[in-house]
Amino acid sequence: MRTSIATVSLSGSLTEKLTAASRAGFDGVEIFENDLLASPLAPEEIRARCADLGLGIDLYQPLRDIEAVPEEEFTRNLRRARHKFELMRRLGADTVLVCSSVSPSAVDDDALAAEQLSRLADLAREFGIRVAYEALAWGRRISTYDHAWHVVETAGHPSLGTCLDSFHILSRGSDPKGIEDIPGEKIFFLQLADAPLLAMDVLQWSRHHRCFPGQGGFDVAGLVRHVLRTGYSGPLSLEVFNDVFRQAEAGPTAVDAHRSLLVLQETVGLAELPAPVVPTGVAFAELVTPDAEPVAEVLGALGFARTARHRGKPVDLWQQGEARVLVNTGPAARRDGTTLAAIGLESPDPAAAARRAEALLAPVLPRRRAAEDAPLEAVAAPDGTELFFCATDHPELPNWRADFEDVPGAGPGTAVTGVDHLALVQPWHHFDQAALFHRSVLGLAAQESVDVADPYGLLRSRAVAAADGSVRIALSVGPAPADDTVHAQHIALATDDVVAAARRFRAAGGALLPIPANHYDDLAARFDLTDGELATYRELGILYDRDAHGEFRHCYTRTVGRVFFELVQRDGGYRGYGASNAPVRLAAQHAARRLTGG
Structure with a gap:
């Protein structure tokens, strides 16, 4: 399968991150909005740079606090989204990540959330873009993957699917078996991260202590098996927020990241590597x-x-x-x-x-x-x-x-x-x-x-x-x-x-x-x-x-x-x-x- 990594997982400038990801053997990247905003390169130049490095731009992230809000606020959100979609067209990215809202103005109304996400997807379709909706573990109204899927299913829009994130699912102790009830074609993206088992606020846990699969205590391989049974064929992508990784040299971190995905693919049967030879x-x-x-x-x-x-x-x-x-x-x-x-x-x-x-x-x-x-x-x-x-x-x-x-x-x-x-x-x-x-x-x-x-x-x-x-x-x-x-x-x-x-x-x-x-x-x-x-x-x-x-x-x-x-x-x-x-x-x-x- 294609392998991808979010630029937020690596240190340095956007150019340095892209170079490190390419040299480590990744097929694509998720471009984190802050990395693009801080780059002196125009979106077209970033697109060309990725092409030269053999990288696809698999995801642009994120759009935040979009859904289940009063109409006046949603109108402003659509205006913001239009600007982002125009930027994505210049960038050559066709999938955008939308995180479940943490805004105080978000209301507990699944029908409204579905209706507004459908309208957002209508706009995205005009630009040839798909919307991948993800439940943040600390979302104000929607914080679990099955709840997010319920909203996506209710909306019933061809350009709206869900994004699954192993950290958000496993950190809450959710049972990933229910993922198998989601049609594979409606899983637009899969983000992976491990983490040590800590007793702390989930937001702080997420922002500072994620790690690559195999380095923490989560059963990331088990979750991936459930996803594969749906027929999902998109990238395996790493989104890791980690204070140490952000300060370490990007090249070795990217190699370690790609190694983690190779081992993961071996574990779930997607890749065959030379068998381990345990020293004696x-x-x-x-x-x-x-x-x-x-x-x-x-x-x-x-x-x-x-x-x-x-x-x-x-x-x-x-x-x-x-x-x-x-x-x-x-x-x-x-x-x-x-x-x-x-x-x-x-x-x-x-x-x-x-x-x-x-x-x-x-x-x-x-x-x-x-x-x-x-x-x-x-x-x-x-x-x-x-x-x-x-x-x-x-x-x-x-x-x-x-x-x-x-x-x-x-x-x-x-x-x-x-x-x-x-x-x-x-x-x-x-x-x-x-x-x-x-x-x-x-x-x-x-x-x-x-x-x-x-x-x-x-x-x-x-x-x-x-x-x-x-x-x-x-x-x-x-x-x-x-x-x-x-x-x-x-x-x-x-x-x-x-x-x-x-x-x-x-x-x-x-x-x-x-x-x-x-x-x-x-x-x-x-x-x-x-x-x-x-x-x-x-x-x-x-x-x-x-x-x-x-x-x-x-x-x-x-x-x-x-x-x-x-x-x-x-x-x-x-x-x-x-x-x-x-x-x-x-x-x-x-x-x-x-x-x-x-």
Whole structure:
């Protein structure tokens, strides 16, 4: 089906929005009136610009407060509409959105509303225009889609149909099944938006918190299925009001928007994409650093050993158990310190995983490699993290490990068994994009967002994981645009005995993050831990949590650059990430940063 996006969903000038929509692969746009009014281009120039970009103008929006008003006011409304229809003819748009009235002068009279909308449609027909009538969730008299359809049906005008908007329908809790009673040819337009499930005024919810399908809590796919059963064949169009999207760069937002529609079409059976290839483990985590020594000190204290070096690049492989960390001191090293730049994901079919990623608009990364290097597939996540699809020790697939030559030295320790999870701090405007990307491209299941108290605001976090827990990635974002440079990324390392691992780390010269004593007083009140356990946890800075499935013990190293390590012990099937302890950890890291001046 055709895909479209409302210009209000993107930031920038109208020209910038149109360019972004075209490059992202959209077929058309809804032109929001304010964008046209603020543009220096004449309607004819906008029409030509859209044609050059391969975009149709699927809708002009909106006309407001038109129907069910006193005759004198309706006469003025028709005069206003005539001007807009003349403009639309110059623009080349043939469908106009009319929102249900929120005017105080609107009266509760469906017959009057139908009669006046019919007269509006008579005028529109003179210009070759169709009128799509939409129920706003906060409409003064008409606020539900079935009520709006009743008025349209009563009017019985061929140039008058309805516009369905997923936000207005689902935010009110309306049952979308009734959509199937509307003839498909009378659904003139379909607007789509998701949203997080919030308890707030619906107008504020709509104006500030909409998101693209798959990023919120609404069953947008279920609604679309009902619409398709009517025979609707018009565009799938996104109308998303979101404060973050309006400030983010238009290009990446448009790509994310189009990705959401591709996934939606796959879900409802309108498109066939390469099937997801869920990763089965973490092959490696790659740190890029201008100075390998501080990283090497921490890794060595954790029990890792430098076991190999890349044949042609300044990249060392540190390993312990199934946990592998690459330390890259090449040209990509950032001046602001160590960063977690790339992740190797074990895949049963790396080529198919890459095809899935490319089909969902993930940028394929070119690699500088020698002829003998393993041909690894790699794409970029929204935050710029490089994702490599790997097959370690697979007898029939290229093995990235073959690019490294073993180096002599002491063997690794045995405290760490593998990577428990990775935590990636997202740029302020990429959080929703990241959740959709990891869910749709990698096939990971997304948990609900969690708000974590930070001493200087709220940190949002959302985890994505494979069903068996073999891959876990915690995505987070701070409360302000610059906050992604404050909070650090981290690698959580699995251990069977976090107390023993912490003691070994400290004995080897490692510095654990000190945790305030008040936390342990609270643990004593919340859990039935023995005095000995509490004393040990207090001594080592170990935090504790419990859920219905098991227990979680974890502690943290000091931060190196923008990265720190976490030692994690999961017992009995614990499923979380210690979110209840995150405020204590964040406060302790802020305190440590002040002491070191970092």
